[in-house]
Amino acid sequence: MASLNEFLNLSAKIGRIIVTAHVNADPDAVASAALIGYLASQKGIEVEYCFDSVSALSKKVLSNLEIKLPLASNIPPDKPYLIAVCDTAAPQLLGKCEKLLEDAKEILVIDHHAVREAVWHTKFAFIEPEEPAASVVTAYHAKSVIDRLPNQLATLLMSGILYDTRRFLEASPKTFHVMEWLYPQGNYTLAYSLLSEQPSRSERIAKLKGVTRAVLLDVCGYIVAVTQVSAYEAAVARALVGLGADIAIVVGGSGVEVRASLRASRGLLEKGLSLDVIIKEIAEKIGGTGGGHPGAAGYNYRERNKKAARKTRSKVTRLLLVETVESILSSLC
Numbered sequence: 170m171a172s173l174n175e176f177l178n179l180s181a182k183i184g185r186i187i188v189t190a191h192v193n194a195d196p197d198a199v200a201s202a203a204l205i206g207y208l209a210s211q212k213g214i215e216v217e218y219c220f221d222s223v224s225a226l227s228k229k230v231l232s233n234l235e236i237k238l239p240l241a242s243n244i245p246p247d248k249p250y251l252i253a254v255c256d257t258a259a260p261q262l263l264g265k266c267e268k269l270l271e272d273a274k275e276i277l278v279i280d281h282h283a284v285r286e287a288v289w290h291t292k293f294a295f296i297e298p299e300e301p302a303a304s305v306v307t308a309y310h311a312k313s314v315i316d317r318l319p320n321q322l323a324t325l326l327m328s329g330i331l332y333d334t335r336r337f338l339e340a341s342p343k344t345f346h347v348m349e350w351l352y353p354q355g356n357y358t359l360a361y362s363l364l365s366e367q368p369s370r371s372e373r374i375a376k377l378k379g380v381t382r383a384v385l386l387d388v389c390g391y392i393v394a395v396t397q398v399s400a401y402e403a404a405v406a407r408a409l410v411g412l413g414a415d416i417a418i419v420v421g422g423s424g425v426e427v428r429a430s431l432r433a434s435r436g437l438l439e440k441g442l443s444l445d446v447i448i449k450e451i452a453e454k455i456g457g458t459g460g461g462h463p464g465a466a467g468y469n470y471r472e473r474n475k476k477a478a479r480k481t482r483s484k485v486t487r488l489l490l491v492e493t494v495e496s497i498l499s500s501l502c
């Protein structure tokens with residue numbers, strides 16, 4: 170198998186590399202790309218990046234760490250180049266950067282999605298679907314090329330790993346292997362805190378109102394919480410379950426909008442409750458659209474006027490409560 174070092178040596182001969190990643194590049198994608206770019210720059214290779222788009226969170230992480238990834242000035246490029254594709258399962262996911270593949274002298278693919286290597290037409294494919302993050306794959310191979318990384322880059326990589334592993338909920342032996350390498354070189358606390366986003370003031374108020382207004386029911390030991398808010402129904406429902414409710418029913422919407430959001434605790438889900446079924450039935454009964462997953466479902470309806478919307482909200486609240494309680498009583502009590 171071709172090595173990363175081999176690819177870098179080839180890049181050094183051509184003198185130029187463009188690093189790219191999937192559209193709306195998340196912290197894992199930009200971290201993986203930044204590491205490839207750094208390795209190339211250490212070999213004196215001219216490095217540029219091409220991102221169709223970068224997520225708001227990635228922008229925040231990069232600017233906090235003062236990492237600049239210079240974007241390719243000319244596309245298609247005017248000089249020969251190689252391309253490195255990070256964290257991308259298929260060429261189409263590169264968006265506007267996909268056209269760079271055509272004239273690239275060689276392609277490096279470094280990824281953790283389950284893809285057919287054949288779609289990339291290259292011998293430099295490091296695709297490891299068993300790994301939870303492209304940053305893990307990239308850092309693992311980088312370790313054999315370089316001993317030390319700058320503090321900011323090590324921190325960025327830890328952010329990428331934390332992000333894609335969902336704070337190590339998903340992990341692998343390689344994840345901890347590269348973390349052992351990265352940890353002393355970067356700032357783990359910063360890597361972690363950069364990912365946590367304080368919700369907006371209005372979302373926090375909606376949650377607090379939703380919780381204070383909540384009515385609790387004990388249905389054979391299960392706690393059902395029902396509440397109304399005018400916005401952020403899903404966030405309020407998640408918050409209620411986070412506080413200990415087994416089921417949260419949140420009805421809301423403002424003006425002519427009628428919305429509802431349901432969430433169930435993990436424990437109830439394991440017992441086979443399906444909120445999406447409940448909400449679909451209600452939508453069939455009174456109109457509007459409802460659906461989702463067993464543990465998280467939503468409902469939407471547009472009424473004729475505000476008065477009708479107020480009435481429908483009450484009706485939806487009552488129906489959801491009745492149906493939910495019934496489904497607990499019939500299958501779980």
Ligand SMILES: [Mn+2]
Nearest residue numbers: 197256303333
């Ligand atoms: Mn990823």
